[in-house]
Amino acid sequence: MWCRIFKRADLHCHTNCSDGSLTPTELILKAKERALFGLSITDHDTIKAYPEAIVAAQQQGIALGSGVEFSCHYKKMPVHILGYDFLLDSRHIDILTTQHQTRRLLRNRAILEKLAQKGMKIEERELVEAHKGKSVGRPHIADLLVKKGYVSTIREAFHLYLGEGKSCYEMGVEFSLSEAIETIHRAEGKVFLAHPHLLASTVHTKAILDLPFDGIECHYALFSKESAAKWLKIAEERKLLISGGSDFHGEAKPQIELGCSFVGQEQFDLIFHEPLVK
Ligand code: AMP
Ligand code: ZN
Ligand code: FE
Ligand code: FE
Numbered sequence: 001m002w003c004r005i006f007k008r009a010d011l012h013c014h015t016n017c018s019d020g021s022l023t024p025t026e027l028i029l030k031a032k033e034r035a036l037f038g039l040s041i042t043d044h045d046t047i048k049a050y051p052e053a054i055v056a057a058q059q060q061g062i063a064l065g066s067g068v069e070f071s072c073h074y075k076k077m078p079v080h081i082l083g084y085d086f087l088l089d090s091r092h093i094d095i096l097t098t099q100h101q102t103r104r105l106l107r108n109r110a111i112l113e114k115l116a117q118k119g120m121k122i123e124e125r126e127l128v129e130a131h132k133g134k135s136v137g138r139p140h141i142a143d144l145l146v147k148k149g150y151v152s153t154i155r156e157a158f159h160l161y162l163g164e165g166k167s168c169y170e171m172g173v174e175f176s177l178s179e180a181i182e183t184i185h186r187a188e189g190k191v192f193l194a195h196p197h198l199l200a201s202t203v204h205t206k207a208i209l210d211l212p213f214d215g216i217e218c219h220y221a222l223f224s225k226e227s228a229a230k231w232l233k234i235a236e237e238r239k240l241l242i243s244g245g246s247d248f249h250g251e252a253k254p255q256i257e258l259g260c261s262f263v264g265q266e267q268f269d270l271i272f273h274e275p276l277v278k
Contacts, residue, residue, distance in 0.1 A: 008262035009038030011067065011271070012082065012194070012217065012245025014252075015053075018043035019139040021250030027258070028056035028064075034259040038268050038275075040067030042082055042194075042245070045100035046135040050088055050276070057277040065272035068093070069194060070100065070184075072177040074204050078164070079177050079193070082217060082243065085272045086189025093187045096180065104136055107172030111141055114168040115161065120150045138162045139252050154252065164200065181211055190214035190271060192243045196231055197223050209238065215271070219244025219261045242267055 014020030015027050022030060024041065027049075031039045039062055041049045047068050057064040068083045086093060112122050122144050131140050142157035151157045161168040184191045192215040199205060209216075218231040219242070228244075235242050244267070248258040263271075 006262070007037050007265045008035070008259050009040075009063065009264070009268045010036055010245045010248065010259045010262050011038075011040040011065075011084070011243045011268075012042050012069070012220070012261075013039065013248040013258060014043050014069075014250075015041055015049040016134065016250075017046050017048040018135040019137055019249060019252055021252055024049040024053035025056040027248075028053055028060050028062055030258050031062050032060045034257070036062065036259050036262070037265065038063035038065070038272075040065045040084055040245070040272075042067040042069040044069050044071060044135050044137060045104065046097050047088060047093065048133070048135075054276050062277065063268065063272075063275050064277040065268070065275045066189070068097070068184075070096070070180045071175065072180045073171070073174040074177045074208055076171065076174060077200055077204060078171070079199065079208060080195065081177065081180055081184075081213075082192040082194045083180075083184035083187070083189045084192065084243070085274060086184055086187035088276065090187030090189075092183045093189075096183045100175070101135065103173045103175065107170050108136060108141065110170040110172070111138070111162065111168055114170065115141075115145070115150075118161075118168065120145060120148070120161075122148065139249075177208070178211060181213070185212070190241065192217050192241070195220045195247065197227055209234065213240060215241030215243055217243045217245065219263065221247050221256055221261055223261070241270055243271060 015024045066088050070081050072079050142154040145151045145157045181191045194217050216231050216235045218228045244261050244263040246260045
């Protein structure tokens with residue numbers, strides 16, 4: 001019943017341009033099927049989904065705002081941020097996404113070396129060829145580990161080897177949170193702290209929130225209303241905008257359905273002054 005009452009927009013989802021399983025067109029069709037009015041696609045460190053997604057959104061009558069999820073660090077702690085409503089053709093965004101692809105390439109190489117030392121052989125060429133043109137990361141490596149029979153599930157691959165602090169984990173080059181925020185602002189976008197519920201440590205939370213964020217992702221995935229309450233209060237106190245989304249990845253995270261977390265029309269309009277598709 002709830003899905004009929006509220007107008008919903010999912011502002012956090014991934015396509016197969018990063019580690020989601022659906023193409024941009026399939027994702028827009030899924031949004032239509034799930035009766036969403038709007039979407040922002042937030043692939044990891046890439047905006048490649050947009051040319052195709054814009055056409056599909058126009059055809060399906062789905063409102064679409066620009067989005068991206070950048071993997072940054074604060075004092076070596078991973079922090080994800082969401083950029084919204086930025087200019088898609090901004091050279092600042094182009095430079096940052098290109099730098100991130102190099103970071104990913106080097107980091108993946110280091111992870112493959114660690115796996116090889118444990119007798120799990122994946123050639124870099126195999127990884128690159130299996131996922132040409134994508135923003136490649138740990139889920140793609142996990143998938144190959146499953147296909148080669150080294151582990152039985154992606155979950156197990158993360159649990160045993162690829163998760164933070166596990167034996168084959170590599171952080172990669174540290175990307176400054178402040179610089180990424182500045183880059184999105186230069187591209188005339190807004191910056192949100194992504195899934196603060198998942199920050200590994202609360203030691204730096206205040207310092208992180210003191211950075212020039214425009215908003216906080218208060219509604220996230222399957223987290224309850226109660227867990228959103230804390231972040232909604234912080235957003236209100238700091239006069240920040242509120243975003244929400246599922247972090248849908250398709251088959252890669254089958255328990256998370258598109259639109260299970262969302263914002264309404266009012267919040268969508270506050271975030272997207274220049275939607276790509278209205
Ligand atoms: P990367 O971008 O290479 O650091 O990989 C991060 C992505 O891995 C996240 O966005 C999730 O999609 C996925 N991931 C992280 N932890 C797990 C896990 N325990 N099980 C499955 N997927 C995970
Ligand atoms: Zn992901
Ligand atoms: Fe994230
Ligand atoms: Fe995400």
